[in-house]
Amino acid sequence: MKSRGPYRRHSTPFKWQLCQDIRNGVIGRRDAQRTYGVSANLIQLWQTQFDRGELNDGEAGASTIAEYDAQIAALERKLGQLTMELDLVKKHRTN
Numbered sequence: 001m002k003s004r005g006p007y008r009r010h011s012t013p014f015k016w017q018l019c020q021d022i023r024n025g026v027i028g029r030r031d032a033q034r035t036y037g038v039s040a041n042l043i044q045l046w047q048t049q050f051d052r053g054e055l056n057d058g059e060a061g062a063s064t065i066a067e068y069d070a071q072i073a074a075l076e077r078k079l080g081q082l083t084m085e086l087d088l089v090k091k092h093r094t095n
Contacts, residue, residue, distance in 0.1 A: 010038075012055055015046045015049070015055050016050065016055040017058070018032055018038075018043070018046065019046050019047055019049075019050035019054070019055065020035070020050075022043070022047065022051075023047075029043055
């Protein structure tokens with residue numbers, strides 16, 4: 001059995017290019033495994049991330065932050081609304 005070496009980190013541009021090459025038929029998955037010494041599971045994970053658009057470094061980060069900002073704003077509005085409703089209920093109970 002072949003022993004694994006130390007863990008390696010692959011850059012996002014490398015992952016993106018490899019996935020792009022696999023999708024375009026430039027290289028097959030098995031060839032990529034042999035050439036770069038990457039497991040089939042790891043290639044599958046990268047392909048999934050590639051399909052979701054998670055390997056576009058700047059774009060993915062910016063869109064994720066924008067989505068989180070929008071969710072935070074919506075939750076803050078909801079919190080404000082619920083706080084006002086609670087205050088109104090408390091006011092009516094004391095009267």
